[in-house]
Amino acid sequence: MKRFALTALAVTFAWPALAAPVTITLWHHDSTDTEVNANKAAIARFNASQNKYRVVAETLPKGSYTQSITAAALAKKLPCIFAMDQPTVPNFAWSGYIRPLDTYLHTSIRKDLSPGAQGTYKGKLYSVGQFDVALGILARKSALQKAGLRTPTVAKPWTRKEFDEALVKLKALPGYEYAIQLHNGNDGEWWTYAYSPLLQSFGGDLIDRKTMLRADGIINSDLAVEFGEWFQNLFAKGYANKKPGEGDAFLLGQVPLDYNGSWAYADAKKKWGSDVVVLPPPNLGNAPRIGSGSWQWGISSSCPNPEGGAAFINFMMSPREVATISKVTSLIPTTSAAAALTTDYRAGGSARFYYTFAKRYALSRPPTPAYPIITSAFEKALRSIVAGADVQDSLDNAADAIENDIQRNKGYGF
Numbered sequence: 001m002k003r004f005a006l007t008a009l010a011v012t013f014a015w016p017a018l019a020a021p022v023t024i025t026l027w028h029h030d031s032t033d034t035e036v037n038a039n040k041a042a043i044a045r046f047n048a049s050q051n052k053y054r055v056v057a058e059t060l061p062k063g064s065y066t067q068s069i070t071a072a073a074l075a076k077k078l079p080c081i082f083a084m085d086q087p088t089v090p091n092f093a094w095s096g097y098i099r100p101l102d103t104y105l106h107t108s109i110r111k112d113l114s115p116g117a118q119g120t121y122k123g124k125l126y127s128v129g130q131f132d133v134a135l136g137i138l139a140r141k142s143a144l145q146k147a148g149l150r151t152p153t154v155a156k157p158w159t160r161k162e163f164d165e166a167l168v169k170l171k172a173l174p175g176y177e178y179a180i181q182l183h184n185g186n187d188g189e190w191w192t193y194a195y196s197p198l199l200q201s202f203g204g205d206l207i208d209r210k211t212m213l214r215a216d217g218i219i220n221s222d223l224a225v226e227f228g229e230w231f232q233n234l235f236a237k238g239y240a241n242k243k244p245g246e247g248d249a250f251l252l253g254q255v256p257l258d259y260n261g262s263w264a265y266a267d268a269k270k271k272w273g274s275d276v277v278v279l280p281p282p283n284l285g286n287a288p289r290i291g292s293g294s295w296q297w298g299i300s301s302s303c304p305n306p307e308g309g310a311a312f313i314n315f316m317m318s319p320r321e322v323a324t325i326s327k328v329t330s331l332i333p334t335t336s337a338a339a340a341l342t343t344d345y346r347a348g349g350s351a352r353f354y355y356t357f358a359k360r361y362a363l364s365r366p367p368t369p370a371y372p373i374i375t376s377a378f379e380k381a382l383r384s385i386v387a388g389a390d391v392q393d394s395l396d397n398a399a400d401a402i403e404n405d406i407q408r409n410k411g412y413g414f
Contacts, residue, residue: 021047021054024308025079027069029062029295038328046315053308055081073097073300080303081312084127086293087189087365087375089119093126094369094413098298100124104310109317109335114358116292117334120367122413128313129296130322131331134262134357135194136290137180137279140272143256146173152279154356163282167239170256178241178249180257182234184386185244191379192365193291194259195231200363202227203286206378207402212368212414215402219378220395227284228382228391235386242386262332262354278353281361292362294331332358369412373405 028039036059043055058079060068066088072078073095084092092098102125110125119127144151147169152158158166170179183190196206204224208214218224235242241249250258251271257279258264268276281288297316299309315321322338325331326345332354333339344351365371377398384394406412 021051022305022308024053024055024081024303024305024312026055026057026081026312027060027079028057028083029065030059031062031295032329035325035329038325042316042321042325045321046312049315050311053305053311055312069097076302078300078302080305080309081297081299083295084119084298086116086119086127086129086296087371089127089296089298090121090367090371090412091369092298093121093124096301098126099301099303099306100126101128101299101310101313104299104306104313105317106314109314112335112337114292114334114362115364116294116358116362117296118364119293119296119298121369127296127298128317129294129334130316130325131329132292132294132334132358132362134290134292134332134354134362135197135259135281136262136354136357137281138250138258138260138264138268139277139279140256141275141277143170143173143176144277147256151277152282154280154353154360157280157288158282160282160284163284166257167234171239173256176254176256177238178255179239180234180259181244181249181255182240182259183244184235184240184242185246188379189375191382192375195382196365196378197281197289197291197361197363198231198284199224199227200289201281201284201286202230205366206374207366207368207370209366212366212370213406213411215374215406216399218399219381219402220392220399223285224395225391228385228395230284231382232385232388232391236388262351263330265351265354266330280353280357288361289363290357290361292358292364368414369409370402370406374402377401 030036043057047054069082078097105125105128113128114132116132117129118125149166149169167179170176202223204221204227206219208218234240249255251267265278281290297313299306303309319335319337319341322333322335323341326333326338326342333342333345339345339355343349345355366374381394381398385391
């Protein structure tokens with residue numbers, strides 16, 4: 001009887017340890033099968049690594065993902081954790097949908113994060129990303145050699161003069177109708193992600209980043225107009241195709257240069273082998289620039305267990321997890337500790353140059369809730385410029401649209 005009583009007592013005291021883990025809901029958008037499967041595997045590893053929390057994920061269509069988040073926020077039905085495209089983060093923060101991560105993210109991770117891995121609003125951190133992408137110029141070595149061009153390096157990129165001369169010489173080579181592919185047939189965010197760094201390399205910008213309140217005199221400044229005229233001439237002088245077809249001109253051998261993202265490198269390498277080289281962006285007057293920021297994790301303001309959300313994000317941002325998703329997807333890791341664990345992005349790795357581009361040249365899109373109107377107005381202006389419209393008028397219209405939106409929204413908190 002005594003032995004039975006002691007056994008029963010032991011079971012009674014042990015029972016609380018077997019309580020079910022707290023459920024942490026998570027949303028992310030559908031993407032490539034590789035990326036979706038990598039997320040599923042990481043979530044499974046987190047759930048297996050501890051017994052306090054259990055992340056339950058739901059995949060939503062990418063095309064309506066942002067609208068789904070907004071609708072869920074208004075209905076107060078946001079999940080605890082959700083993925084966000086970095087430029088949307090300030091608007092979600094201003095709207096009160098997400099909470100700052102400053103007190104939740106491990107200090108060692110915060111200190112090692114690349115700029116493009118951080119979603120901020122008014123100086124506070126609201127999201128973090130495991131991976132990023134980088135812009136560069138894919139080039140045919142054989143074409144550079146035939147044109148007698150210097151191959152630019154990170155230490156010495158092409159100047160504006162060299163870049164302009166390169167376009168002239170490459171266009172003149174037999175077999176090439178155009179010198180460079182700019183992917184201006186793409187829609188939406190590509191226009192700001194890819195082309196605003198060229199504006200910034202001229203010394204212009206989309207908005208006054210000190211106040212986040214003024215676009216007039218910035219997006220339509222003298223330097224911005226100079227950029228616009230230069231950009232317009234790329235098409236007017238036939239260096240780039242104003243109306244590109246559906247095929248990839250670089251992979252088809254129709255152009256010697258391709259202004260593209262790191263995601264295009266594998267196909268280019270497969271097609272051209274040792275004849276392909278990735279060049280850094282040119283210095284058009286005010287240092288080379290590229291865009292930054294991809295999908296990132298954040299915690300909703302309505303999450304009843306933010307500590308659980310933070311535990312998951314800290315797990316995902318650990319060097320091993322960041323390196324793992326980089327190895328699976330070939331995307332650029334966002335911490336130096338993770339890069340060191342990869343084959344491609346570690347020092348001496350085959351794609352280390354993209355990691356260097358992201359560290360050295362990246363400038364995030366303006367961290368303001370006004371970004372949706374900024375990117376829309378900039379794309380509209382550039383499209384009209386490519387079509388031959390007056391550059392000053394086009395950029396003035398963009399400045400007016402941005403400032404009117406900021407005024408209607410009482411400065412978006414700035």
